[in-house]
Amino acid sequence: LPATAEVRDGHLFIGGVDMVQLARTQGTALYVFDEADLRGRMEAYRDEFAKRYPNSDIIYASKAFLNKEVLRLANAEGLCLDVSGGGELACAQAVGFPTARVFMHGNNKTPQELEEAMSAGVGRIVLDSRLELARVSEIAQRLGIVQDVYMRITPGVEADTHEYIRTGCEDSKFGFTMREDFAYKCVADVLAAPGVRLVGLHCHIGSQIFALHSFREAAAVMVDFMARIRDGYGVTLGELDLGGGLGIAYTADHEPSSIADFAEVTTAAVKDFCGQHGLPLPRLLVEPGRSLVANAGVTLYTVGILKTLPGIRKYVAVDGGMSDNIRTALYHAEYEPVIANKADQPRTEIVTLCGKHCESGDAVVIDGSLQPAELGDIVCVFGTGAYNMTMASNYNGQPRPAVVFVKDGQARVVTRRETYADLYARDL
Numbered sequence: 465l466p467a468t469a470e471v472r473d474g475h476l477f478i479g480g481v482d483m484v485q486l487a488r489t490q491g492t493a494l495y496v497f498d499e500a501d502l503r504g505r506m507e508a509y510r511d512e513f514a515k516r517y518p519n520s521d522i523i524y525a526s527k528a529f530l531n532k533e534v535l536r537l538a539n540a541e542g543l544c545l546d547v548s549g550g551g552e553l554a555c556a557q558a559v560g561f562p563t564a565r566v567f568m569h570g571n572n573k574t575p576q577e578l579e580e581a582m583s584a585g586v587g588r589i590v591l592d593s594r595l596e597l598a599r600v601s602e603i604a605q606r607l608g609i610v611q612d613v614y615m616r617i618t619p620g621v622e623a624d625t626h627e628y629i630r631t632g633c634e635d636s637k638f639g640f641t642m643r644e645d646f647a648y649k650c651v652a653d654v655l656a657a658p659g660v661r662l663v664g665l666h667c668h669i670g671s672q673i674f675a676l677h678s679f680r681e682a683a684a685v686m687v688d689f690m691a692r693i694r695d696g697y698g699v700t701l702g703e704l705d706l707g708g709g710l711g712i713a714y715t716a717d718h719e720p721s722s723i724a725d726f727a728e729v730t731t732a733a734v735k736d737f738c739g740q741h742g743l744p745l746p747r748l749l750v751e752p753g754r755s756l757v758a759n760a761g762v763t764l765y766t767v768g769i770l771k772t773l774p775g776i777r778k779y780v781a782v783d784g785g786m787s788d789n790i791r792t793a794l795y796h797a798e799y800e801p802v803i804a805n806k807a808d809q810p811r812t813e814i815v816t817l818c819g820k821h822c823e824s825g826d827a828v829v830i831d832g833s834l835q836p837a838e839l840g841d842i843v844c845v846f847g848t849g850a851y852n853m854t855m856a857s858n859y860n861g862q863p864r865p866a867v868v869f870v871k872d873g874q875a876r877v878v879t880r881r882e883t884y885a886d887l888y889a890r891d892l
């Protein structure tokens with residue numbers, strides 16, 4: 465739940481704003497974010513790390529939720545920024561996010577994206593392959609700069625999560641593999657390449673991870689690799705980025721670890737392993753996306769159609785679906801819905817909350833419990849703040865929802881709803 469969620473007279477309020485009224489004035493489907501919750505999590509990440517490990521930084525993985533306002537918040541809270549391409553970088557530039565605090569990722573950044581990033585002065589390029597090293601080196605020399613880089617390593621940790629979002633295992637399109645000592649040999653190439661300076665290592669083992677020991681295992685592999693680089697090449701790297709991936713509660717059955725637990729495990733691991741290898745403590749970075757924004761966001765819908773198939777199931781159809789939330793269809797994601805105008809009533813029915821799109825896989829919640837639904841009810845689906853808006857589409861000509869931030873009883877639209885004209889504005 466968003467931090468400020470509460471029930472008043474049967475209505476769900478977030479940030480002191482009545483979700484039922486907000487849905488009626490702004491229209492649905494609507495993404496709503498609890499600004500106090502967003503800021504609270506940014507501060508929790510920053511402070512939980514800083515107090516255990518002063519030389520640390522939090523990098524917001526903007527792929528989770530991106531618009532200008534969330535980047536203004538991240539900047540105000542002193543976070544760094546992970547962009548996975550030129551499009552995300554453009555948003556950062558549009559709000560004046562300091563490019564020195566931007567990290568560029570991606571397994572196939574185009575030469576154009578690399579050049580845009582390097583001309584803009586991004587702080588770190590995270591090298592993902594040997595071919596990319598050659599490109600970055602060539603561009604740096606042409607621009608007459610020295611670019612700070614990390615190497616992304618696949619540490620061979622099998623995180624326990626959906627296979628589509630598992631990234632640290634050996635068979636991965638990401639990063640330099642440790643197989644046959646490939647990554648180690650490539651360090652020599654990076655160190656020798658003109659125009660680039662190797663300042664650290666990066667890994668990201670996956671997303672929506674509950675088992676914190678996976679992060680400890682990754683840290684062990686990475687610190688061990690730093691020690692080998694010191695011993696073999698005589699170079700002590702000063703930075704270690706352990707990626708994102710902390711899991712969150714989508715339903716009441718999920719028991720995720722807290723930000724404090726994540727900070728404790730990762731900082732303790734880095735201290736332990738550096739101690740064992742006699743390495744100085746590097747600057748430590750983590751790159752959370754989901755755990756910063758998912759629980760701060762909800763989606764509001766209006767119930768438009770009810771259909772009961774006797775002996776099979778009851779469908780509650782809402783005015784959105786896979787266009788604003790592809791996660792259920794793609795990953796069998798689970799969510800908790802509530803009827804915002806009946807928030808004080810028990811959820812006595814099991815229903816499938818389906819969307820309005822032209823396929824059977826279009827569901828937001830399959831067999832979820834809900835208050836008895838009636839036409840015109842406002843449904844609120846929790847935990848939709850990460851990877852919903854950024855993965856939204858215009859399928860079936862659906863304009864993408866507006867984004868509203870709520871705080872202290874005030875609602876402000878930070879991204880307006882798409883219009884029909886927007887949908888075809890690019891057509892010649």
Ligand code: LLP
Pocket residue numbers: 525527528546569629668670671672707708709710751752753754755791795850851
């Ligand atoms: N760093 C890198 C290099 C990443 O690729 C990602 C996520 C993150 C950080 C942030 O991970 P997080 O803290 O959000 O777990 N669309 C999927 C999630 C894909 C994650 C992609 N990379 C979903 O909806 O579950």
